[in-house]
Amino acid sequence: MSRDNNRKYDVLVIGGGAAGLSAAQMLGRSRRSVLVVDSGEPRNAPAQGVHGFLSRDGVSPAELLEIGRAEAGRYGVRTIQGAAVTAAGNIAEGFTVTLADGRVLKGNRLLITTGLVDDLPAIPALRERWGKDVLHCPFCHGWEVQDQAIGILGKGPWSVHQALLFRQWSANITLFLNSLVQPSDEELEQLAARGVRVVAGAVESLRVEDDRLRGIALAGGPEVAVDAVVVGPQVRARLDAFAGLGLTPEPHPMGIGDFLATDADGATAVPGVWAAGNVTDMRAQVLASAAAGSWAAVVINNSLMADEMAADLTAYRESQSVGPGVSGG
Template sequence: MVVGMEVVDVTDELAETYDVAVVGGGAAGLSGALMLARSRRSVAVIDAGAPRNAPADGVHGLLAREGMPPGELLARGRAEVRGYGAHVVTGEVTAATRDTEGGEDGGAGHGETPGGFTVALADGRSVRARRLLVTSGLVDELPAVPGLRERWGRDVLHCPYCHGWEVRDRAVGVLATGPMALHQALLFRQLTADVTYFAHTTEAPAGDDAEQLDALGVRVVTGEVAGLEVAADRLTGVRLADDTVVPRQALVVASRMVARGGFLAGLGLTPVAHPSGMGEHIPAEATGRTDVPGVWVAGNVTDMTAQVGAAAAAGAMAGAQINADIAAEDARRAVAARRVGV
């Protein structure tokens, strides 16, 4: 591959050590890797190959890339990152631990040296890195309604900004799973006049909430949802426990979102409940810096509602911050080495 006038070797090999290991090869991870590689840092992106938006036909809300298939966007991103010398490999990270060799302080604060890390993969490989950027995303946990998972990202949806335009003017249902259901009903009502709110196992809206839905012409259906009706690989209706079928062409569901962060337990970093009640995330500063020195996060693993553009921007920010952190560490080491030599 050619970058400018320079020919850069493209490789899938995994070296033993890097400046930064990026766990997760989606928009956030690749954007962070791009920033770092362009700063001449050695970078490994380790991607398990299970992107959250894989079922979607296209990426939306991303300027100049509207409607691009998710796989194509990632393929272009990998090629760009590799073009600057970074390694992008397929692998599942199972653990991350702090190195004890070298005697560096593992409990360092901001502006101090945090020490390095070892990242272990499921296939037995491992790499060492001075810093970690975790962009491993999240898992959508869906209600136990038969058929939801199979149609997730197609005509079972969650985000009006990701999928709303595609179901405009259609018969849309909103499956209530918690407090976000009313919010979803109001947003999808902007896109179609035919919205039905399925209370399912929750209490039917009351008071001001019920008045708003009624004023907007949103029908409320009580009773538990038992399954979906599908014909010719298209959603045609929502079936209730009493076998009543309400015709619908799309169903909106708020999933419980849980960060993919179990492999960070060895560093004392685990997902915690998000203040919104929507699931679990790994908290961090606005720059992506976590409470564990040397570890940054970006994308849905920390910001559960971030779309592709926001995730990419967060990854780029974190990459720049990591580069600055390493540069400051290198300067401190250079001063220390010179003082020893004086």
């Protein structure tokens, strides 16, 4: 514990997922001292595999993180388990992050890669099947359920788009309005043209047998057989620990949750604090999150370099000055 309390790192990375580890690796290669704090709660933990990640397609989320920690570690990056609870400081004096176990970490720069939390509807068996046969992203999992009977669980206007999108992976798509979705006449025509079945009524539960999803039960109505369910969760940015810095989530324009706003380089409204990955871009898949972390690391390194240049330039100018009565030789 004292090792972390007594040292001031160049960069504290809060979040040990793809974005955080990618940033840490890049910073380590830049000869920066880096500490990664990993809460051990990756958003994609329930998924059987990571897809769309060139050279790592199908790798389990846990294995991908294990590989990432090992790679970053080769460049001197230190990773610890812990949950950040508060943060304070500024770019002039540096930042402190306090963990749940009382450790206080110090760094000159702060990178937030804490990701999102998926809030799912309170429907029996839905959470238990999340990441298995309850999905949300066709680009992540559509291939694995191609040509199966797929049910789209209605939550709002976005559900119509999901139904039309998943139609690309299967001709057997059913949109369950769930008493929450009211497609326009134009949308109903689009659904009909694509052969998407529309079912009215509220969804009561999922039926699971032998560890497999079998169907969707409607309240007071029949059960419809499905092999997979698609639902768009509400998402929450993990930002409670950073409220003391003035960083709070903003509602996403799509109306499906909140996020931390940054500029194109990942800089937040607080000088010296950056963010990368799903916490700031809910659309980013694993590969995109890793890329965002890598670029944020480049920008953070340049920020540190600017401080070092200013300090060295001041020292150099002082060394070149000639005091009163001293010969310039």
